[in-house]
Amino acid sequence: MRRYLAARLLQSLIVVLLVTTISFFLIRLAPGDPFSFGGDIAMSPTVREHLRAEFGYDRPLLEQFARFLGNVVRFRLGYSLSMHGYVGSVILDVLPRTLLLMGVALALSFAVGIGLGVLQAWRRNSWVDRALSSVLLVFYSLPDFWLALIVLLVFAYWLPIFPAGGMIDLIMHDYMPLGERILDVLHHLVLPAFTLTLLSAAGIARYQRSALLEVLPQDFVRTARAKGLGERTVVFRHALRNALLPIITLVGLMLPSLIGGAFFVEKVFSWPGMGYVAANAIAARDYDLVTGTVVVGGIMVTLGSIVADLLYAIADPRLGAR
């Protein structure tokens, strides 16, 4: 177990290094640098050269890369011109908000998705199963930004039940007692979390249904049936326990798409998290901030997949015994 963990950590470290390398070179390969504005801003070549030299853009690419790596290790991700602060601290500011949104959405979508998938597998081939399959395929096919906008239109404008965006009530939040502040954040959280849940629960339910259907024809399930156990006990106590294992892997696999989805959902709902900040950074051509969010996003995904692997090792005694 310990050796497995060590190997897994080393592997992830290499992956993080590669993520950093890739994001550095992909962005440096693009034409221009932060000081080429394409005619938007007039800048004399002398000033431009001076700025390039000051920020090290005139150095050989390999030296730039070495400096970049050294800085990333020390979590110095550069200075954000649009947010007027160090990229590291900007990201540390917004990261908890994204984690809050993603954590809630992840928990909700796994609860809903597993529930629906089990229901489908339990009542397999009934009208419930068929209807849910159709509905889930539709939800599986919805574009995230479009669903977000429709949800916003319906629940914030046509039926003004929920706030139209942001994370807190900008005017009143500071005057609220703690309990009300939490409620305020939750009130703002409902729509984006609901949207993300709708989107990812569909995929999880489809996965859970087929995982359970894969387990049901196996021998130990037949044994359980032969013992005379009821269908409910067979499905929930015997089959489901084994069919939950692949779902843990799904957590790790889903993280990249969830971060990507959160990107659009955050933008539509102006949820001030990493995706929202990155979207604004793109508009502002804030290179360091864009690179920083990509690197931190990659690290988050890698960490997530380690956690998923560890959970799997804990949940599956066959793997833990090794």
Add this chain to the structure above:
Amino acid sequence: MPLLTHASAPADALGPLASASGRPAPSDPSVTARKRRRWPSALWWSLALITLLCSIALLAPALAPYAPNEQLDIIRLKSQPPSLAHPLGTDQYSRDLLSRMLFGARISLSVAMIAVCLSATIGTAYGLLAGYIGGVVDAVMMRVLDAFLAIPRVLLLIALLAMWSPVPLPMLIVIIGCTGWFEVSRLVRAEVLAVKQRDYILAARALGAPNARLLGRHVLPNILNPVLVAAALGVGNVIILEAGLSYLGVGAHAPTASWGSIFFDGSEAFQSTWWIALFPGLAIVMTVLAFNAFGTALRDTLDPHQLAGGSTRR
């Protein structure tokens, strides 16, 4: 004779969509051959819908009542809700939304299809090489792949496109295609590893077949099914992705009508002019639904593992 369990109901007993995710399993040897050859109905309706959408895109110039970028009357026809003259309304520049949607179908569908072909090709080649060569090469190639997979694709694309913008359409297709092959190659590699162990590969090798022939004639044809399924599912994915990129302003550019850029036009004032955002979204949903249904139905029809699982696991 295989026993019939709950999990192995015949495919055509399920509804059109349910059969897409249920697995077809022969229940009686006498009908096995006939049933195996019958394709699920989801395959037919999704294929019909895809054909319809493609022909609409191809025939857009003939079908569209106006030119996609024609500003009809900036004063009187600005932001008109759907009416008889303009079935889907007009946008804030007084352009006919129906015409823009029809022409947008060309961009959205062709970008998605070409990009997916590109990524399927790259992914197959990479996975084929990694799996076939094996050893250190495989290990290194897979770690690089892990790194690519760990970067959220949307973030990677947005970062790239933002740095390169404005990106011409062919370049956009290449960039989307080059960021979509990672999962395909992981899939292909796993298949290659399985196929490599088979006796017919050993036989071919014993007969002295060179590596190129082994790969091209024996390995490749046997791993193509999952690639086809992944490609079908990938088209839906890329349509959403392209639309999202256009929505962020880094995809198809301003006057060009793609479903994503029309949605972007509509999202600015969606409270008042909801139709500009609604219809491109519906078009995307319909198209993606068709491709996803096609992909899942294709998987159930083609996937040899599922067929094997359906007939031997009881």
